[in-house]
Amino acid sequence: MCGIIGYVGSSGETLGTLLQGLSNLEYRGYDSAGVALAASPLTVYKKQGEVDALEDAIPNPAPEGHAGIGHTRWSTHGPPSDANAHPHTDCHDRVAVVHNGIIDNYQELRDELTASGHEFRSETDTEVVPHLIESFLDNGANPEEAFRSAIDRISGSYAIAAVFDETETVYAVRNQSPLVLGLGDDGTYLASDVPAFIEYTDRVVYLDDGEFARLERDEVVVTDSDGAAVEKSVETIDWDPEDAGKSGYRHYMLKEIHEQPHAVRQCLRGRVSERDESVLFEELPNLDADGPVHFVACGTSYHAALYGECLLQEQGTAAQSFVASEYDIDRIPVDEETLVIGVTQSGETADTLRALRGANRSGATTLAVTNVVASSAARECDDVVYIRAGPEISVAATKSFVGQQITLALVANALAGGSSPAFRRALRNLPDQIQRILDESAARSVATTFIGSDAYFFIGRNYHVPVALEGALKMKEITYEHAEGFAAGELKHGPLALVTRKTPVIALVTGDEPTATKILGNVSEVAARDAPVIAVTDSPGGVGQVADRVLVVPTTHPWLVPVLVNVQLQLLAYWTADELERPIDKPRNLAKSVTVE
The missing domain is CATH 3.40.50.10490 (Glucose-6-phosphate isomerase like protein; domain 1)
Structure with missing residues (x-):
């Protein structure tokens, strides 16, 4: 839900890059969209409705700048409207902010800021952030100092990005809401998800909770909450930009249904040996389930978890599935003998992450079954298995569910200690059988x-x-x-x-x-x-x-x-x-x- 895009690079490319990024993020669900350009003066365009409505509202020619941010909003505080759309600005339009998540103490901050003379123009929790930044600017802080000081005052879950007038920098931070950085030849990128900028670069850096990022045209600097530099690994995304397009299909969903034979082959690659007819899971050399197995998941992923539960129970394993939002370790016995498997397509599902973090605190072994490399679930769990479905754009999950089914069948096989020749043959035949269904x-x-x-x-x-x-x-x-x-x-x-x-x-x-x-x-x-x-x-x-x-x-x-x-x-x-x-x-x-x- 909600989408963030940021870019620092060539002046003539900024607006187009932001709008393309917002279009690429439409699958996340939204009800309004907007962009802010760090031109002189700072320029903001935002509109209720789809990205097309935003594009129609932008004059031609539009102001340009080297840096900018954009956002697609899914309403939480305040209904869909032009005023509630992101980005939000301070009283004097010196800073613009976009935000995913929820600021828990926004009402307290809003009351404080209103009492000191700040005027609010929306009903959102987000708007307290630019006004907080403004208050620190007024006290002599530079943009980065003001941004950090404002973040120190807020609590909740958030991914926040900001630009300032007459600058060529994007500032960002995350806490329990995903942000990924893109390192391109002609600029740097920031987004809530990789598809936002996949046509520009496949080199990415994932932020962890509490980390700040400063994006310049030719570098990205990541620091911790104290301002100390953090060395981050650069990942290469194995997705073709064409994977995020419709490829001639009327809808992404239909395309993704038809991609399932390929998705299954990708899932099985390197895991079903043709030579010795074995099923391998090199990612999980020490996986074991001597104790109970708990699945935690939401929505479609929960249905995949129920399927995995059936397979394990058949083999005598004490397996149980939980809707992640109901997984309470103060009520449900979890200890060092428990294996907790989090099933999440994105690896960023808030309820599933909360459940996995609780399991980690209780000493359980945690395993993420996810589609997104280096996602929060993948990084925070003891082990991870990727379903390898590729980018899934349609809101309704299809190929990711099939990928979860196959992956959990492989996990169940690994926990059982081996597989029958019939199961191995069936795995190899599965892509062709799915194709037959699609054809007939x-x-x-x-x-x-x-x-x-x-x-x-x-x-x-x-x-x-x-x-x-x-x-x-x-x-x-x-x-x-x-x-x-x-x-x-x-x-x-x-x-x-x-x-x-x-x-x-x-x-x-x-x-x-x-x-x-x-x-x-x-x-x-x-x-x-x-x-x-x-x-x-x-x-x-x-x-x-x-x-x-x-x-x-x-x-x-x-x-x-x-x-x-x-x-x-x-x-x-x-x-x-x-x-x-x-x-x-x-x-x-x-x-x-x-x-x-």
Whole structure:
């Protein structure tokens, strides 16, 4: 949620670089946008609505400067409006500030500043920052001193960047909200996420909590809270700039669904040996789970965690999944024997980071399963496994969820101490099987058939319960239609009261084990009440006799069937949303990366 971009470089490039960065950050979710140029005088443009509205509000020609900052805002304090949009300035427009996060003591600071004569123009917590900086400038501090002194006064979670009039410098700091620096040939960059500047440079430096950065045209200086220089390693991002584009697809989500065969191959690269038919995890040479395993995650990642829980429980491991915001180490027993696995696409999810930090304090071993190299979760956990899905732009997660599923299956295999030949063959065949679904799926036709339904119910058993939950989440996220997912056995304990001819039931029925027989009984229950049934199955001959429509998946290892089933549910949600003409990549009220608790 919210996005920051900063740039110091060529004067004629600043505005265009900032606007491009904001466009690249649109996937994070936002309701207004703005830029500030450190020209003489300091110039700010901001507008409620999308980046296009901001571009239309900027005069041509526009003032230019060597340094600037930009922001896409997702409202917390104050509704979307031009006044509440970032950047915010002081009384005399000498400094402009952008901010992600929440300032906990803003009301106290605002009251103090108002009493001393400062006039506020917005309802945001952010605006206290430029006024604090102004108060220190008025007392003789230089820009960097004023910036540091202001940060000393605030508490909360934040990533903050500032520019001053008649300067060529960007100042920044982070605390529990991500900031990454980019080192380019023609300038330096600052952003909340790498895609903001990926077309300009792949060399990055990640800030840690409490670190300050000063960006000049040809250097970046990182210091700690006391002003001492900090040596930072430079990472190289293995993403092609084209990965962040649509590549001819109508929506990022559809592109990312179709990238899943490649994402799975990337996830498996170097982890499934062709030579000795082994499954390797060189990143985790000493991984062990003699004690309990706790998964902590949010949203889609929580559904991946539930899937991992199922795999570990089958092997006799005491595994349990927790919604990260509910993981309270004062209530839940955690000690040195506990392995806590944080599942987070971005590696910056605030609730998941809080849970992992609590686990670290309790002496547990922590493992991050994430997509972003050197993210906060990756750096703070004892171990990390990357899912290697590449950049995911659409707010609704698709290829990152499949990457999490595969990675957790590999982790479960590692904890089990080995794998069967059938599992290894299934892993190698998986990318081609996903491609077959993408090529042959009837999901578009099914979606069109059931447009106008009152609700969609997704049911499954065992491994398929997490996928039913994820299928329902995808449906509600991008279609705005009501959808629920639950264990099929729970139908008769309440939800059956809602079943009508206008509530399609999507039943996940695979294999020929007893669970499949039981779910066929559940399908018969809803069919007897005239509810339409959509079966997702690898055995269309059986369930097809009672289902109205069938979506077929190839036969594979039981652990991996949920991966294939999930792809069909992604397509069903996508084509339903497309038929309803929803803004698929940017669903209302949602953000890609939730960096506040």
